[in-house]
Amino acid sequence: MPVTRRHLAALLDVSGERVLVDAQGHLPTLDDEWPAHPALVAAVGDPGAVLAAPPVREPDGTVLDVLAWSGGPTGDGTRWLPVAEVEAPATLAARVAELRTGVVPDDGREPWFVAGWIDEVDAWVERALEGLGRVRSGPRELVKVWSLSAVVRYPVGDGTDVWFKATGAAFRAEPTLTAAIATIDPVTVPGVLALDASRAWMLLEAFPESEDDPTAQQVADVAAAHARLQLASLAHLPALVAAGAPDRGLAPTVAGLRRVVADGVERPTMTDEQRRAAADAEPWWADRVAELHGLGLPLTLVHGDLHLGNVTWRDAVPLLFDWTDACLAHPFLDARHLASSVGHHLGETVAVVVRGAYLDVWRQAYPDVDLDRAWDLAEVGDRVFTLVSYEGIYRAQPAWARWELAGISVELLDRLVSLRPA
Numbered sequence: 001m002p003v004t005r006r007h008l009a010a011l012l013d014v015s016g017e018r019v020l021v022d023a024q025g026h027l028p029t030l031d032d033e034w035p036a037h038p039a040l041v042a043a044v045g046d047p048g049a050v051l052a053a054p055p056v057r058e059p060d061g062t063v064l065d066v067l068a069w070s071g072g073p074t075g076d077g078t079r080w081l082p083v084a085e086v087e088a089p090a091t092l093a094a095r096v097a098e099l100r101t102g103v104v105p106d107d108g109r110e111p112w113f114v115a116g117w118i119d120e121v122d123a124w125v126e127r128a129l130e131g132l133g134r135v136r137s138g139p140r141e142l143v144k145v146w147s148l149s150a151v152v153r154y155p156v157g158d159g160t161d162v163w164f165k166a167t168g169a170a171f172r173a174e175p176t177l178t179a180a181i182a183t184i185d186p187v188t189v190p191g192v193l194a195l196d197a198s199r200a201w202m203l204l205e206a207f208p209e210s211e212d213d214p215t216a217q218q219v220a221d222v223a224a225a226h227a228r229l230q231l232a233s234l235a236h237l238p239a240l241v242a243a244g245a246p247d248r249g250l251a252p253t254v255a256g257l258r259r260v261v262a263d264g265v266e267r268p269t270m271t272d273e274q275r276r277a278a279a280d281a282e283p284w285w286a287d288r289v290a291e292l293h294g295l296g297l298p299l300t301l302v303h304g305d306l307h308l309g310n311v312t313w314r315d316a317v318p319l320l321f322d323w324t325d326a327c328l329a330h331p332f333l334d335a336r337h338l339a340s341s342v343g344h345h346l347g348e349t350v351a352v353v354v355r356g357a358y359l360d361v362w363r364q365a366y367p368d369v370d371l372d373r374a375w376d377l378a379e380v381g382d383r384v385f386t387l388v389s390y391e392g393i394y395r396a397q398p399a400w401a402r403w404e405l406a407g408i409s410v411e412l413l414d415r416l417v418s419l420r421p422a
Contacts, residue, residue, distance in 0.1 A: 045075025108398030128194035170396035173244025175202035180243035227361035233301035248329035256388035307341035
């Protein structure tokens with residue numbers, strides 16, 4: 001179940017002397033697990049506001065989101081008060097000091113939490129558009145900003161949008177990898193219009209948003225298209241490695257699994273019983289992963305987080321995006337992850353359709369491999385892969401930001417324990 005958190009939206013003026021409050025003199029609030037940036041700015045009524053610092057989770061679970069005023073209008077019924085007169089978490093004082101002095105602590109925060117970053121992005125996007133013979137035609141919209149990435153939508157003169165994305169420490173290769181993958185299959189993968197590898201920035205062509213209720217045929221088309229992309233990637237593996245695709249094959253996976261069980265970031269939050277159960281099950285998990293890799297299928301391009309939220313359709317053709325976790329790994333991990341997402345959202349009957357469409361493509365290419373056994377083993381393989389992925393994310397984040405994804409590794413370990421026969 002999604003976690004509901006209470007978010008306080010503190011909009012500071014340019015001097016840092018005042019903060020916006022509602023009619024009752026309180027900071028505007030909203031309840032959400034992780035509100036998108038448009039929801040935050042709607043809470044204060046300033047569509048041009050940007051985050052001025054990383055969100056902070058207070059000891060009581062409340063999240064403080066500090067925004068910098070754009071100078072434009074604010075919400076009806078709101079007013080400005082001196083910061084000292086407003087009831088707010090103590091953390092707000094530190095954020096005010098940062099805004100007033102311009103001194104940003106070296107705490108591992110990503111650049112998009114520093115004043116002036118969005119202005120650099122605006123200039124870069126406008127230069128890129130100029131080189132493409134296009135122009136920005138309206139105000140930008142920050143779509144999502146958190147410790148892992150920042151996504152901004154820009155309208156352009158031909159009536160469409162382009163998407164800017166910056167990625168954090170865990171995913172620095174995403175722009176170059178996305179561009180490399182698009183050369184393999186420009187129909188199934190969004191085109192990269194411009195990139196800055198040194199800053200992990202990219203500009204993507206516009207594509208439709210994901211559909212809430214795709215049909216069984218649509219998800220079957222996704223499974224088949226991805227299988228074909230994976231097979232096509234076999235001729236491009238050196239280029240993918242050069243673009244930054246990590247090796248997530250057998251040896252790195254087993255090593256990563258052992259690291260999580262023995263010394264994972266979330267291990268201190270587990271009970272003694274959970275730690276014992278994970279340690280007891282680890283050899284069985286490793287054996288399943290080893291058997292999967294021993295069946296005779298090659299490592300291919302793997303999306304790494306293939307679920308319905310990262311899939312859309314353009315002119316009725318599947319489009320796969322958000323290649324942050326792209327790597328070289330066992331191909332069936334993606335298909336099992338997709339089937340799990342489909343089963344959760346659309347039901348197990350449609351998940352079976354994913355299995356059939358995906359295996360049909362692979363049977364033509366590898367008729368002598370026991371693909372049914374590979375599919376069964378990939379259930380554990382996918383969850384082990386995801387567990388190792390989250391450990392990498394945790395370790396790339398500053399410790400103060402880990403609350404955003406807290407509990408996921410423990411939940412994955414518990415699920416893996418439940419898969420082991422009694």
